[in-house]
Amino acid sequence: MRPLIFITNDDGISAKGIKSLIDVAVEFGDVLIIAPDKPQSGMGHAITINHPLRLDSSRLFEGLTAFTCTGTPVDCVKLGIYEVMHRKPDLIVSGFNHGENTSTNVLYSGTMSAVVEGAMENIPSIGFSLCDFDADADFSEAQEIARKVIRKSLDSSFPSHVCFNVNIPKLKNEKIKGIKICRQAHAFWEDRFDKRMDQFNKPYYWLTGDFTNADAGEDTDLFALENGYASIVPTQFDMTAYKVIDEIKNWEI
Amino acid sequence: MRPLIFITNDDGISAKGIKSLIDVAVEFGDVLIIAPDKPQSGMGHAITINHPLRLDSSRLFEGLTAFTCTGTPVDCVKLGIYEVMHRKPDLIVSGFNHGENTSTNVLYSGTMSAVVEGAMENIPSIGFSLCDFDADADFSEAQEIARKVIRKSLDSSFPSHVCFNVNIPKLKNEKIKGIKICRQAHAFWEDRFDKRMDQFNKPYYWLTGDFTNADAGEDTDLFALENGYASIVPTQFDMTAYKVIDEIKNWEI
Numbered sequence: 393m394r395p396l397i398f399i400t401n402d403d404g405i406s407a408k409g410i411k412s413l414i415d416v417a418v419e420f421g422d423v424l425i426i427a428p429d430k431p432q433s434g435m436g437h438a439i440t441i442n443h444p445l446r447l448d449s450s451r452l453f454e455g456l457t458a459f460t461c462t463g464t465p466v467d468c469v470k471l472g473i474y475e476v477m478h479r480k481p482d483l484i485v486s487g488f489n490h491g492e493n494t495s496t497n498v499l500y501s502g503t504m505s506a507v508v509e510g511a512m513e514n515i516p517s518i519g520f521s522l523c524d525f526d527a528d529a530d531f532s533e534a535q536e537i538a539r540k541v542i543r544k545s546l547d548s549s550f551p552s553h554v555c556f557n558v559n560i561p562k563l564k565n566e567k568i569k570g571i572k573i574c575r576q577a578h579a580f581w582e583d584r585f586d587k588r589m590d591q592f593n594k595p596y597y598w599l600t601g602d603f604t605n606a607d608a609g610e611d612t613d614l615f616a617l618e619n620g621y622a623s624i625v626p627t628q629f630d631m632t633a634y635k636v637i638d639e640i641k642n643w644e645i
Numbered sequence: 646m647r648p649l650i651f652i653t654n655d656d657g658i659s660a661k662g663i664k665s666l667i668d669v670a671v672e673f674g675d676v677l678i679i680a681p682d683k684p685q686s687g688m689g690h691a692i693t694i695n696h697p698l699r700l701d702s703s704r705l706f707e708g709l710t711a712f713t714c715t716g717t718p719v720d721c722v723k724l725g726i727y728e729v730m731h732r733k734p735d736l737i738v739s740g741f742n743h744g745e746n747t748s749t750n751v752l753y754s755g756t757m758s759a760v761v762e763g764a765m766e767n768i769p770s771i772g773f774s775l776c777d778f779d780a781d782a783d784f785s786e787a788q789e790i791a792r793k794v795i796r797k798s799l800d801s802s803f804p805s806h807v808c809f810n811v812n813i814p815k816l817k818n819e820k821i822k823g824i825k826i827c828r829q830a831h832a833f834w835e836d837r838f839d840k841r842m843d844q845f846n847k848p849y850y851w852l853t854g855d856f857t858n859a860d861a862g863e864d865t866d867l868f869a870l871e872n873g874y875a876s877i878v879p880t881q882f883d884m885t886a887y888k889v890i891d892e893i894k895n896w897e898i
Contacts (some may be wrong), residue, residue: 436719437689437752444841444849466689470852475838496765498884499690499758508884512749512833544898551889553831573894575885580765585728588697596697599723626893628886630760631751632828633879636804638679640879641826645797 395482395546397419398510400468402432402489402502404536405450405460409488412531413520416538417485418545424477425450425458426468428502433491435464437505447471451597465506473513483512483546484510487520488534494559494613495579495605507555508629516577518542523617524562532641533568534560537622540571557625561617569620577627579584579605648674648735648799652766653721655685655742655755658703658713662741665784666773667706670792677730678703678711679721681755686744688717690758700724718759726766736799737763737808740773741787743780747812747866750834750860751880760808761882769803771795776870777815783869787813787823790875793824810878814870822873829878830865832858854893 397417401410405427417423429448440463450458459476461468465486473480489503498504503519510517519543522534537560545556557576561568583601590596605614613623650670654663658680670676676828679700693716703711714721714731719740726733742756751757756772763770771794775787798809810829814821836854843849858867866876 399812431695434692434694435689436691436758438717439687439689439753439852441687441852442684444851445845446840446849464691467852469805470836471850474836474848475840475856496882499761499882500692504675504750505689505752508752512752538691540898544896546894549679551886551892554889557854571898573890575887575890576883583723583727585698586726587728596699597724597728598697599692599694599720601727621725624893624898626886627884627891629749629752629884630829630831631880631882631884633807634828636807636879637826637828639804640877643797643801645793645824645877 396567397421398472398481398484399423399425400427400465400486400506402428402465404428404431405452407490408528410491413485413488413538416535417438420542423456424472425453425456425460426463426472428462428468429462432464432502434500435502436500437466437508438464440464453547458604465502466509469506469509469516480513480515484517485520486516488531489521490521490529490577491521491525492519492559493519493557495577498576504557508627511553511555512629514526514553516545517555518545518558520558522560522562537571551626554626554628558622559613559617559625561620562623563620566620570620572616572621572623574613574616574623574625575611577614578607579603579614650674650676651725651734651737652676652678653680653718653739653759655681655688655718656865657681657684658705660743661780662743662784665736665788666741666791669788669795673795674766676709677708678709679714679724679725679847680717681721682713682715685717685755687753688755689753690719691717691763693717693720718755722759722762733766733768737768737770738773741784742774743782744774745776745812746772746774746780746810747870750832751810751829757810761880764806764808765882767806769798771792771798772813773811775813775815790824804879806880807881810880811875812866812870813875819873821875825869825874825876827866827869827876827878828864830858830867831860832856832867
């Protein structure tokens with residue numbers, strides 16, 4: 393029996409990235425697509441609890457079952473499992489994201505939160521991002537990487553309660569050198585707000601900033617990408633800072 | 646000089662919880678309040694990038710500087726640091742949340758994401774939640790716990806790039822037994838969708854479900870709370886699953 397592969401993203405159902413990922417996934421199994429009806433970048437692990445959710449059939453992908461959802465990528469995963477499939481798929485893939493989801497961006501990324509949700513459900517789950525924000529980005533190299541990672545993931549014993557964060561470099565004149573297993577780099581946004589005045593002379597703000605790598609390690613996702621490799625960070629949802637538990641116990645609050 | 650304490654929440658500026666936390670914070674320092682203008686529960690680490698943000702002065706708290714923000718709790722923290730204070734505060738507190746943020750709820754919780762953002766900025770940051778969803782909940786015991794945790798946090802060397810997830814049990818006829826330093830329990834939502842039909846006979850869905858503890862450990866936040874203790878989980882933003890890195894390297898993708 394062909395595996396059942398669930399597909400979502402955060403750029404919305406009409407993005408080029410999800411179509412490019414679907415084209416790879418259908419080589420490996422039967423697919424179900426539920427994706428946001430509008431861009432949901434930066435939605436992180438948000439779920440929709442103060443508004444009802446809508447789910448509408450989509451005819452975008454000929455011969456494939458697809459729905460749009462009014463909610464977030466995590467909503468898409470929950471609706472897929474508990475309302476549409478009434479079972480767990482064999483694999484969840486999310487992406488291709490238009491733009492990198494390296495390092496601490498895993499926290500802001502809807503693409504990655506969808507697969508972190510998959511890990512919570514103990515479903516093998518992989519988020520794919522191409523380091524190119526262009527709406528017309530060329531995903532052919534990314535597809536090659538995805539093909540390898542999906543094949544190996546289906547053939548192997550996928551680690552329980554873990555998901556993969558796969559980032560693929562944007563390379564022009566050279567080939568991707570390979571795939572490195574990495575840790576999340578210690579890197580941060582130095583935020584800025586672009587303050588503008590509206591037609592009533594009242595201020596509004598656009599979030600912007602620079603992403604800065606504070607990590608000299610050669611085992612990070614950012615190092616791999618800078619050196620022409622795709623990166624995989626195995627990612628977990630246990631956020632306990634085990635290293636400081638004993639220290640805080642000594643505080644005797 | 647009195648410390649500068651930044652206060653936010655995810656239930657919105659008019660919630661009883663944030664007022665109860667402000668009343669504790671002013672005992673320890675000067676405060677700046679920026680809170681969402683509407684409930685933002687379940688927003689996780691979402692940031693607002695597809696809409697502009699608004700920031701409006703609030704007169705809700707006499708003698709204190711407060712703003713409402715149209716965005717998420719993480720937006721509030723970013724606006725506070727980079728647009729309003731133009732410096733890092735000495736402490737960030739978020740809450741009191743109306744309802745628990747134990748275990749994997751740390752991922753969904755706007756209350757906790759605000760302080761995870763604080764940890765990324767390397768600011769001592771503490772999220773406080775009372776295990777009582779009632780809008781009129783009694784926060785007096787929670788205030789006692791917050792007082793102890795804030796005092797100790799300001800007097801101690803707060804661990805770098807870590808935040809605290811503090812949950813306080815709802816107890817009626819007994820006192821809280823103390824405060825336990827814990828790990829995040831391995832517990833999950835078994836989701837359900839409440840499917841209803843609108844006035845045009847089209848379906849819509851409300852997310853609901855049951856939270857189930859799959860963790861028999863006695864060192865978890867859920868165990869502490871069930872046994873009458875408040876829990877503190879030191880929480881980090883590095884989500885790398887270090888334990889499986891070598892295993893995946895052996896896959897030779």
